[in-house]
Amino acid sequence: MLARILNRMLSHDAAAAAALAKYPGRVVRLVLPVLSGTLTIQPDGTFDRATGPAEATITLSPTFFTTWLFDRDAASKKAGLNGDTELAAAVGQVLAGLRWxxxxxxxxxxxxxxxxxxxxxxxxxxxxxxxxxxxxxxxxxxxxxxxxxxxVTKRHVDDFCGGVDTLRDDLARLEARLERLSIKSL
Incomplete structure (x- = not known):
């Protein structure tokens, strides 16, 4: 479904399709708030569903879209690029220029x-x-x-996870100590 939507938009923008045609056979994953998909770039600059692993991943959170309405430069900093970041940035730039x-x-x-x-x-x-x-x-x-x-902020989650790890380690040491004490008392 994602490939069909993007291909529909690309059919109205020959320059964007030509820019994507520079990356035939490359596989990207797009993760949007509502849908996501792994897509292969075709030689004609369109997308097709891919079955293999993605070389690059572009993740757009809901805050990306709300920020994009007001400040496109700030929104571009909220896009998550993973894997081959050069490919992800190039595809992201092409997709950012698409207009419905x-x-x-x-x-x-x-x-x-x-x-x-x-x-x-x-x-x-x-x-x-x-x-x-x-x-x-x-x-x-x-x-x-x-x-x-x-x-919850990332710092709070990290603090909580660190506390859980410390508690787990302390409990393991306590159990080992109790076991040693029980062996000595026998």
Missing amino acids: DMAEELSQLVGDVAAHRITWLAGKIGGVPGAIGSRLLIELTEYWRDEAPLV
Whole structure:
């Protein structure tokens, strides 16, 4: 499904497909909040499902998308690149430049005039409230992380795991000591 969506967008952007065509046969994994997939880059610059292991992985968290609405440079720093980072960065750059032309897609279903009016109305309805909603989501995430800690930070998880490891080691030493004492008392 992910390959079909991306190929649909690539069909409207010959430059992006040409940029991907430089990496035929390479395998990348895209991990998005809703779906993910391992894809092979085809010689024509499209994607196909891959069965083998990925050479590179691009992970985009939900905060990536909310940040992307306001600051694309800051959002690019939130993208996780693993494996062959050069390949992941190149594919990520191509995918970042893709644009979905909603009016073009709708025009095939309802005609040009209706598609234009629908996209105009969607922009009016979703523009300001969508921006306010995404900013509110960012603020709530920061509040829950910093002020009223409902969201756990990496430091807290590391501290907890370290405490569990210390407790496990202490318990193992105590059990060994009790065993030695029980042997001496016999």
